Amino acid sequence: MQPVLNIGIRAARKAGDLIFRYLNRLDSLKIASKQHNEFVTEVDQKAEQEIINTIQSSYPDHAFLGEESGASGEGDQVWIIDPLDGTTNFIHGFPQFAVSLAFKIKDRLELAIVYDPLRQELFTACRGEGAQLDGKKIRVSNRSKLAGTLIGTGFPYRANAEHVDEYFGMLKSVLKETAGVRRPGAAALDLAYVAAGRLDGFWEIGLQPWDMAGGALLIQEAGGIITGFLGKQDYMETGNVLAGTPKVHGHLMKLIKPHLGPGLK
Ligand code: 2AM
Ligand code: CA
Numbered sequence: 001m002q003p004v005l006n007i008g009i010r011a012a013r014k015a016g017d018l019i020f021r022y023l024n025r026l027d028s029l030k031i032a033s034k035q036h037n038e039f040v041t042e043v044d045q046k047a048e049q050e051i052i053n054t055i056q057s058s059y060p061d062h063a064f065l066g067e068e069s070g071a072s073g074e075g076d077q078v079w080i081i082d083p084l085d086g087t088t089n090f091i092h093g094f095p096q097f098a099v100s101l102a103f104k105i106k107d108r109l110e111l112a113i114v115y116d117p118l119r120q121e122l123f124t125a126c127r128g129e130g131a132q133l134d135g136k137k138i139r140v141s142n143r144s145k146l147a148g149t150l151i152g153t154g155f156p157y158r159a160n161a162e163h164v165d166e167y168f169g170m171l172k173s174v175l176k177e178t179a180g181v182r183r184p185g186a187a188a189l190d191l192a193y194v195a196a197g198r199l200d201g202f203w204e205i206g207l208q209p210w211d212m213a214g215g216a217l218l219i220q221e222a223g224g225i226i227t228g229f230l231g232k233q234d235y236m237e238t239g240n241v242l243a244g245t246p247k248v249h250g251h252l253m254k255l256i257k258p259h260l261g262p263g264l265k
Pocket of ligand 1: 039082084085086087088154155157158185186187188204207211
């Protein structure tokens, strides 16, 4: 799998370089509104094309599921692509965004790449071989109690606005029990930070497959747990995700469960 990983890394770095170059010209950036308060820029689209072109030139038979271009190609070997996770941050010059790639064969995640072009941090994982940050092995943190933990989250945006009250119930419970909650705005990086032990846990309502796929394998390979809110392996379908060290994941689930309405169970 290493040669495939290397091509994925090349693609992610190229996309990251492109994103970085555009940061100096945010004023002239072409921004289109996908829906109310949901934006896509020419950078998202160009970065995705760069990733697909790079992979296709080595692996013409691979298929793609990209946030911007949708599904293309056929077969069991599929790249799930978020060319720019954290677009809203990027548009504002708020320095928290990443490129996220995952490679799956027959619905099983095999490779993950999350690249932060600002810090030039590269998170990678191969199924069964652990997770790495810039080539060094990473593990989830060894915190087991909620006290003292730092937890990541994302707010429900437009599409999930109906869950706002449930969400704030969850947030209130988590705030009371932990050292702090962070909402950086790029889910792929939040998940990578759980894998690297920078965050002890994470939850969010209504993510898309490309926001989560890379981060999910990173967490599993770093010794963490990632599930839906009730502990099932349904987060790729529901988009509702709960992650953490094995112990913190369990504690967070107990805090979140009482707030789940019918639409989140
Ligand atoms: P994106 O920038 O790739 O869209 C933050 O809560 C996470 O949700 C980010 O990973 C972000 O990824 C995703 N997201 C999708 N649509 C969003 C929206 N309209 N507003 C904010 N975040 C959105
Ligand atoms: Ca995106």
